[in-house]
Amino acid sequence: MYIIVQENDFDIDSEITRLYQGNPAIGAVASFVGLVRAEADNPVNALTLEHYPGMTQKSLESIANEALDRFNIMDVTIIHRTGFLIPGDRIVLVITAGGHREQSFLACEFIMDYLKTSAPFWKKETSPTGSHWVEAQKKDDVAFSRWGDDNMKNLKRNFKA
Amino acid sequence: MLRILYFARLRETFCLSFEEIPSESINTVSDLKFMLAQRGGVWSRELASDRAVRVAVNQEMAHDGDVIRDGDEIALFPPVTGG
Numbered sequence: 630m631y632i633i634v635q636e637n638d639f640d641i642d643s644e645i646t647r648l649y650q651g652n653p654a655i656g657a658v659a660s661f662v663g664l665v666r667a668e669a670d671n672p673v674n675a676l677t678l679e680h681y682p683g684m685t686q687k688s689l690e691s692i693a694n695e696a697l698d699r700f701n702i703m704d705v706t707i708i709h710r711t712g713f714l715i716p717g718d719r720i721v722l723v724i725t726a727g728g729h730r731e732q733s734f735l736a737c738e739f740i741m742d743y744l745k746t747s748a749p750f751w752k753k754e755t756s757p758t759g760s761h762w763v764e765a766q767k768k769d770d771v772a773f774s775r776w777g778d779d780n781m782k783n784l785k786r787n788f789k790a
Numbered sequence: 791m792l793r794i795l796y797f798a799r800l801r802e803t804f805c806l807s808f809e810e811i812p813s814e815s816i817n818t819v820s821d822l823k824f825m826l827a828q829r830g831g832v833w834s835r836e837l838a839s840d841r842a843v844r845v846a847v848n849q850e851m852a853h854d855g856d857v858i859r860d861g862d863e864i865a866l867f868p869p870v871t872g873g
Contacts, residue, residue, distance in 0.1 A: 663873050678872070679797060679798055680872070681795070681797055681846070681849075681865055681867070683849050683863070684846055684849035684850075684865070687849055687850075688849075709872060709873075720872075720873070721872070721873050741873060744872060744873050745870075745871075745872065745873045746869075746870065747851060747870065748870060748872050748873070749797070749846070749865075749867065749870055749872075750870055750871065750872025750873070751797060751798035751799075751867065751868065751870060751871050751872070752871045752872070753798070762798055762799045762802075762868065762871075763871045764869075764871070765842070765868070765869030765870065765871050
């Protein structure tokens, strides 16, 4: 498990290689990369990411452990950046490694849904009209809540040996 | 004493990132929010019941009824927006 919060950028290829190298039982690696986005109706110039240093590491570790247990995957990497970023910059990288693709895909999505609703990070956007804190979105709560549904809970049983 | 931390919008609105307050008469997360809201102004506005404020006790997400003990680190912040 490799979990880190940092200001610096990361190299996706070397992070993926690091995760699966040396473990021949890994057959499927899934990854997600979140980027700073600028849109026509929200022309963001910059994003500042604040976090709660004492809590972020623990929170990400607990999310990763839950994914390892629930989907029976073998390893996880989570890298989350903080500080000053501009459109196109990478914000977060999640990599999941398991025996087969279904569990790796699901674990990656689960980690992102969980992170979006419970890891203590906050985004502040700066655009030509000023700065504002990004409001949490209802759809993120909805996305996370589906993992508590009975169908999703049954997934756990399916992946257990 | 309780160590209280504020993040993001709350830190900016309160012009405060951390403070220490006596723990007497504060037994739960709700007690603390009620006591802080009584400061009035931005405090009562931000901590009013219709605004979403999240609380962590000793770096774990907490709920209104959770117990607070002397020496605890308590963080107040808006719903998270990382990722």
